[in-house]
Amino acid sequence: MKLMLPTNWDPELIAQIAPFKPDYIYGSLPSEATLRSSQMLSEASEDDIALHVSQASQHGIRLVYVMNATCLGNKEYSEAGRGALLQRLQWLVDIGAAAVVTANPFVMELVRENFPALELHISVLASVNDARKAKFFEDLGATVIHLDPQVNRDFRRLEAIRKAVGCTLSLVVNEGCLLSCPIRQYHSNMISHSGESITARYYVDYCYYRCSLLKLNDFAEHLRSPWVRPEDLAVYEDLGIDLFKIAGREKMEEGPSSHTDWIAMVANAYHSRHCEDIARLLVGILPPYKLFGEAPEPLAVRIDSAELDGFLRFFQDDHCLLDCNQCDYCGQWARRAVHVSGRPTECAQALADDVQTIRVGSYRSGR
Numbered sequence: 001m002k003l004m005l006p007t008n009w010d011p012e013l014i015a016q017i018a019p020f021k022p023d024y025i026y027g028s029l030p031s032e033a034t035l036r037s038s039q040m041l042s043e044a045s046e047d048d049i050a051l052h053v054s055q056a057s058q059h060g061i062r063l064v065y066v067m068n069a070t071c072l073g074n075k076e077y078s079e080a081g082r083g084a085l086l087q088r089l090q091w092l093v094d095i096g097a098a099a100v101v102t103a104n105p106f107v108m109e110l111v112r113e114n115f116p117a118l119e120l121h122i123s124v125l126a127s128v129n130d131a132r133k134a135k136f137f138e139d140l141g142a143t144v145i146h147l148d149p150q151v152n153r154d155f156r157r158l159e160a161i162r163k164a165v166g167c168t169l170s171l172v173v174n175e176g177c178l179l180s181c182p183i184r185q186y187h188s189n190m191i192s193h194s195g196e197s198i199t200a201r202y203y204v205d206y207c208y209y210r211c212s213l214l215k216l217n218d219f220a221e222h223l224r225s226p227w228v229r230p231e232d233l234a235v236y237e238d239l240g241i242d243l244f245k246i247a248g249r250e251k252m253e254e255g256p257s258s259h260t261d262w263i264a265m266v267a268n269a270y271h272s273r274h275c276e277d278i279a280r281l282l283v284g285i286l287p288p289y290k291l292f293g294e295a296p297e298p299l300a301v302r303i304d305s306a307e308l309d310g311f312l313r314f315f316q317d318d319h320c321l322l323d324c325n326q327c328d329y330c331g332q333w334a335r336r337a338v339h340v341s342g343r344p345t346e347c348a349q350a351l352a353d354d355v356q357t358i359r360v361g362s363y364r365s366g367r
Contacts, residue, residue, distance in 0.1 A: 001233065004064065004170065004245040005267050008259045009044040009052050016264040018059040020271040025056055026101065027249060028066040031195070032088075042259070050095040062098035066249075068123040069192035070103050070185070077106070089115050103188075105140065112141035119143040124172055125188050130157060131164035144168040146245060149175045152226040153315040155239065162240040170243035171236060173228040173270060176282035178211050178221060180322055205288065206358050209351055212287040216348040220334040222303060224324065227282055229305055230273045232312055244270060247283045278303040287347060291354045299342035307337035 004024040005017055017025075030043060044052075053063045067088070075081035085107060092100060092115075099119030100111055103126045111120050121144040122128060122137045129148040137145055145165070149172045151157045162169060177184070187207035197203035215221040228236065233244065246266050250259075269275040279285055279301045289295060311333050314320065324330070 001237075001271065002243045003267060003270060004243055006246060006249040006263060007052065007056075007063075008042040008249065008263070009048050010042070010260045011052075011055070013260045013263065014052070014055045014059060014061065016260060017267050018061070020264075020267045021059075022061055022267065023243065024062050024064045024098065026064040026066055026245075032067060046091065046095075053096050057096060063096075064099040064101050064119075064121055065092050065097050067100055067102045067104075067107060068125050070125050070188040071192045072104065073193065076104065082110075085110060086114065089118065093117055099143065101144075101146065108137075108140050108142075121170075122146060124148055128161075129154075131160045134161045134165045134169075138165040138167050142167050144170055144243060146170040146172065149177070149226045150180055152228060153312070153320065155316050156318055158236075158239050158241070168242045169240065170245050171228060171241055172245045172247050173230075173233075174266060174281045174283060175227055175247050176222070176225050176279075176285035178214060179224040179226055179324075181211065183207050183210065204291070204358055206355075208284070208288050209355050209358065211284075213348060213351045213355060215285075216287060216299075216344055216351060219338045219340055220324075220328075220331040222279070222285065222301060222338050223311075223330040223334045225282070225285075227278065229278060229308060229312070230270045230275050230281075231305060231309075233270065233273055235312065235316070246270065250283065275305050278305050278308075287351055288354075290350050291357055296346040296350050297342045299340060299344060299347055302339040302341075304337045304339070308333065311337075 003020060003022040004026060005020075005022045007013060007025040007027040009027060013025075027044075027049075029046070029049065049063075056063060072081065076085060089100065089111060097118070099121050100107075101121035101123050102108055102111070103123040105126075108120055108122070111118055120141050122142045124146045126133075126137065127148045128134050128137060128145050129151045134145055134147075145167060147158075147161065147169060151161075152171055152173075181187075190207065191205075194203055228244070236244075246263070248263060248266065266281045269281055275281060285301055286299065314329055320329075321327070
């Protein structure tokens with residue numbers, strides 16, 4: 001099995017994940033324009049990252065540097081912006097990074113034209129979800145295509161993509177986002193420009209509040225999310241999926257140690273192909289902190305993996321039409337596998353109040 005794990009630049013991380021023999025770790029400077037705002041990422045300097053790369057290489061683990069912003073405001077075409085990109089890419093070569101992952105086709109061409117030693121990884125945010133797109137990016141020089149998680153359970157498409165290209169194919173296995181999220185592209189662009197709004201102290205992740213409210217009002221959304229159960233990895237390997245990527249660069253609690261332990265725990269679950277509670281492995285599953293005032297009792301979500309034997313067969317047999325209003329398949333399984341403790345009704349009301357606060361503009365963020 002080939003794994004790709006997030007890094008938080010913690011010096012203790014490499015020793016904890018080395019037993020799982022991941023092929024890659026991935027991360028970026030907090031200041032890099034990516035799909036994680038700087039508020040969510042651990043602090044790290046260029047020197048910290050260079051040392052991390054050196055430590056990882058001693059265990060055969062390679063760094064994929066993240067430059068996956070979906071919008072750079074056209075700065076990449078300016079003399080200064082193009083120069084900054086080239087300088088960053090040269091620095092990656094100098095420190096021994098293996099690859100860069102990006103969603104920007106112009107950056108892809110810069111990598112291929114000027115830095116052939118770097119592997120080119122196509123981000124999930126390039127939304128590669130069919131054979132035509134996959135072939136386009138392979139022809140552009142892709143080493144690895146990280147497929148759009150929205151096709152994780154579309155086995156007919158996965159098979160077609162595998163037949164269309166010879167490059168490495170990767171799936172994100174632990175995303176807790178909404179299936180076929182209608183505001184995913186907007187969310188990506190918003191976070192790509194988050195640096196400006198954080199500096200000006202008006203940043204707020206509206207999309208996360210909005211999507212969390214939908215999940216609180218319908219627990220079946222937790223099963224519709226396109227994660228992959230560790231016990232089902234062989235199904236994807238048989239289809240020709242080469243690499244499994246674990247999401248989760250976000251900070252957790254105080255200090256890096258809690259995050260390091262979580263990364264190691266998730267890596268162990270997928271490496272061993274077993275877990276008891278899938279919810280512990282997922283990113284984006286818990287609601288955000290309340291904007292103002294006292295927060296309701298925290299929720300705890302549990303998804304019993306043992307209750308989901310056979311769940312994937314419906315999708316393998318190509319029965320899913322993505323018409324959830326007319327189908328209760330996931331709802332039926334959720335009623336026995338998904339357990340939410342706490343006070344979800346109060347939490348949903350608090351989130352609805354926060355969305356209204358954002359809507360009318362009576363907030364200032366930047367905490």
